[in-house]
Amino acid sequence: MPKQTITFHPSQRKITVEKEENLLQAAMEAGIHINASCGGSGTCGKCKVKIHRGTAPTPPHPKLPRWEYDEGFRLACLTSVLDDLEVEVPIESQVDRSVLNLKGDREVQPYLLSPQDIYQLVKGWDVDPAVFKRTVELDPPTLRDNMSDLTRLTMALARQHGLEGISTDFRVIKKLSRLLRTSHWKVTATLVLTKKGYKLINLEPGDTTRQNYSIVLDIGTTTIFGQLLDLNGCIVVACPEGQCDGTTLFALAEASDYNAQISYGEDVITRIVYSQRPGGLKKLQEVVVSTINKIIQELLEMSGLDRSLVSHLVIAGNTTMTQLLLGLDPKTIREEPYVPTANFIPPVRAVHLGIDIGEHVHIYIFPLVASYVGGDIVAGILGSGVFQRDALTLYMDIGTNGEMVLGNKDWLASASCSAGPAFEGAGIKFGMRATRGAIEEVSIHPHTLEPMILTIGRTKPVGICGSGLIDAVAELLATNTIDPNGKFRRDLPTRRIRQGADGYEYVLVEKGETLIREDIVLTEIDIENLIRTKAAIYAGCKALLESVGLGFKDLEQVIIAGGFGKHLDLEKAIFIGLLPEMEIRKFIFVGNGSLLGARLLSFSKDLLKEAERIARMMTNLELSNHPTFMNDFMAAMFLPHTDASAFPQVTQTLRRMRERSRPRGRAEGTA
């Protein structure tokens, strides 16, 4: 992709972006604050900039007078970068953020991988799905050759495709005779490779090998994500150069929704409690299946594919979610000594669980490690290649449950803690999932405290997702708007901070600029929830490292997974103490790691074995009875941490920032 360089004035800050990048987005990435309160939807008219050099054929806008347009003013949020640009930021937005040092002069963010790079995290596999189709043409029977239809078919599969020792699903046998004859002895067999060999699970007339699809699902406590994959889609890394364009690498469709179980409890513990009520387990099983069915329906509608073309379902979920989906009583997960029913679930037919998909579709369920380390983590370790690395790696999956895995290709140790659903939008007043309309990036002007916000889809804001929340709290802290306990300073001369129904709050967007027609605010309770979440995760990682005699400094790589949204800002995550203070280059952000692993596994039967190996090799550390975890957790209930020596850079930045902010408010006279 061609690149363009943008120089922002008066700071002279430069950033190189891909052609057609949005100018407001580019500013955000460069750490340039430009007031913008409509999320980039082009309605507030605040993100006015002046183009000094370069072409910006942005259309005129009612909020921009004709004379300003003629002088080179543009709304940044409506401007595509088509040329090298020199851009002047308006006076009301100008701020020297260099003291914050939250953004360097990097040209790319090394921790945001391209899809191709993400697939290259795992080496040595080929596109060779465990569920595959093969077309066979059979000789019609004669009196001299009147073996049974099934024998004829399996012999042809052996002879024409080298597939030996096939067992056959009884449903295939049921339709076999008629289908062979109506299809004039040319059929396509769908086979699945199991631990016990090949199983013939479906038969279709003619040649349907081009139509073989898989759905992968990440069943989270709060959110369920699904993707629809073309199993014939070649993957860049597995293709000889030049033979495929890489577009088939991606999911044909993706969809997500809140897990409908939320109505019965916010976290796994309350769900387990609910499951113990009469009919509770059945209810929870039904409602998670209803969400799954909704997502499958959406994926099919988006891709325009018929339900019958889906051959495989791969599911990864934490242990409680997995057991609830399967209707396995999760009681013992909650009670000491925290025992799950099974780690390795045999393939289950999807329709048996009530999932609305072809009768022949079997579910591959990612194996579980322990009561609080589930298939989603095994999938993440698989998808992110931790199991193949030499480097000592920490894998963090930040969801309603926070799980962390430490290790490399030789050993893996895991732990988990109850983090809460803050990053998925639950428990946050205007929280929402990372979908259209969610505020995903926030910058706050240190003097005016006016925000610059960007939403997913560049629509008017609807709410705030995980990455937006991290940004907002980091900016509030950096601008000295909140103190290290997460409480708003009461003395700030701005109408953005006010006493609301739930205590003090910051108005991110005023109702006129939102889609929901009410002010979108961030409350002290929201910030407290976030602090609790980040403290649990940080303390969990610390305890896990210490359990093997290591510390954060020993880590060679940190892989972050979670459904924050696509623009997780690592510097800001470090700034609030969610992530340890380390060189940014050591971090990789893989997004939804569970889905990443599930997607890879759909494409490669070899990775089936690896998934099992990962589950077997992982040793779990129980934090609930851990001697130091609770203290670590309490110590982390501070922004960034009570132990300033663990965050020297952040501490220094905060100190500098506090000095700078003295002119304002109470301490004004001392400047």
Added chain:
Amino acid sequence: MPKQTITFHPSQRKITVEKEENLLQAAMEAGIHINASCGGSGTCGKCKVKIHRGTAPTPPHPKLPRWEYDEGFRLACLTSVLDDLEVEVPIESQVDRSVLNLKGDREVQPYLLSPQDIYQLVKGWDVDPAVFKRTVELDPPTLRDNMSDLTRLTMALARQHGLEGISTDFRVIKKLSRLLRTSHWKVTATLVLTKKGYKLINLEPGDTTRQNYSIVLDIGTTTIFGQLLDLNGCIVVACPEGQCDGTTLFALAEASDYNAQISYGEDVITRIVYSQRPGGLKKLQEVVVSTINKIIQELLEMSGLDRSLVSHLVIAGNTTMTQLLLGLDPKTIREEPYVPTANFIPPVRAVHLGIDIGEHVHIYIFPLVASYVGGDIVAGILGSGVFQRDALTLYMDIGTNGEMVLGNKDWLASASCSAGPAFEGAGIKFGMRATRGAIEEVSIHPHTLEPMILTIGRTKPVGICGSGLIDAVAELLATNTIDPNGKFRRDLPTRRIRQGADGYEYVLVEKGETLIREDIVLTEIDIENLIRTKAAIYAGCKALLESVGLGFKDLEQVIIAGGFGKHLDLEKAIFIGLLPEMEIRKFIFVGNGSLLGARLLSFSKDLLKEAERIARMMTNLELSNHPTFMNDFMAAMFLPHTDASAFPQVTQTLRRMRERSRPRGRAEGTA
């Protein structure tokens, strides 16, 4: 068992029988005719004999005057042989049957094997069922040892019983956690060995290993037989001498019934035709399952066992019966080139077919060979040990379909013909299955034409079963009552032969002596049906032999299977030309061969593999398009056969008999 010798006067014929044998039965076996028309139920009073020497403490009877009793007269049918006896047959019964030469002076009938002998037909197997139970005691989990329940269980099965690589049925996983805890970590696992390894199919609290039962079913076109087996029952041949008493060898219960599909067609062809009607296949599937459920219910009631204790179901049936039971459209079985859907059916859960048995019970279905050679034949070849023999053996299964297998341990060839259900009682006016009240043995006095009949259970007669039918026709032929075309001589001076509603008939039992209160007769149509049946079977065997360049003389052994009843009289079967004329010592009668194989297979997992090997090695000869079969069939539509040279002994006997019978009837003057 102690033996007693009986000498019959005036013929001086001796027979040695087991103590407590019934005297009328002993006479029948010795070839001594004693008029008896109530089947041995003690009501007609005709079987009066005089005891010359020996004790016979038979109770007095109203039909026997006191003075006769005091002089030593007894009703033979009520007399148990407790002593060596000398018995005088009354004058009206006396006849010199030696000319018929249908019975020699044998002391035992070599072709009637003891149960122990039957099990010894197959060598080299141990009692080691494919479905078995193992008890395990588990260490309860602790915080230091909190592996999943399933891992704990499978590790214990591996450690305590050496069972590795177990896969687990999802239904077991569903109840696992609760069951382990309520049973205080001591449970019994039910496992099945499949081609793909061990599968855990059930789990029960405590130790239930002593209660492991199997049901075996022979699904015939006309009749369904079932037996309930104790899988812990040791079998004599497999036990060290003196360690078991052999009684456990036998089925705990047996039951049989007509296949309810009979209402939809008498043979496989009419069933297939019916299955092509809308809803026909479903109907046929449902009704055969209803019969199966009735038999299972009866077996459970007879044995007093709970349904949940049955762990295995083994089913053998011909190809059409197997496909109908499974709901597989049998259309292509009937149409050239006669192709079955599948030879090897994967294990199916019984409840999926509507069979009322434990959810965990899988059905082992005997593999099929061809459209008209099914699992019942494979079971018969397995159970009778043909697949292990050096000797050239002919195996004949005489049912509604007649199947024959030729070969030895190195090769097997099969053929089949539509024989008709005559031997199972269908298509015969008073025909019935070999159950209580069925006439199973018949002798006819050559001069008076008065019958001597024995029924199963020694009750008043209800009808006539296969072995009774063979006896009756042989006796009618031997006494020159019917001609070789099966037509009654019209000139006989007896009220037993008469013109009935369906043409000429012989009155076997008058209504006063029957349980059904109508005359039990044998009609010319009945005899024609029997001739058609026996001709098809004989011609089928001949064609099969000739197809490999052999003839009956080359045979070293003939094994007869079929549901005639227990007292199939081989000499009489030869006499009518059902069986080839050969030395009696070459014959073995195994009764229901299909059930015999199914029973053995229940006890031995090694035999599972043998069953598959048998099905694979068998080559099938299609008789429907065979060049000489139709001619052979027409030639056999005669008693015993149009080719007298094939039955030299029978022909000679018939000639002698006809000379003797001249004094009677039309030819009387020439005596």
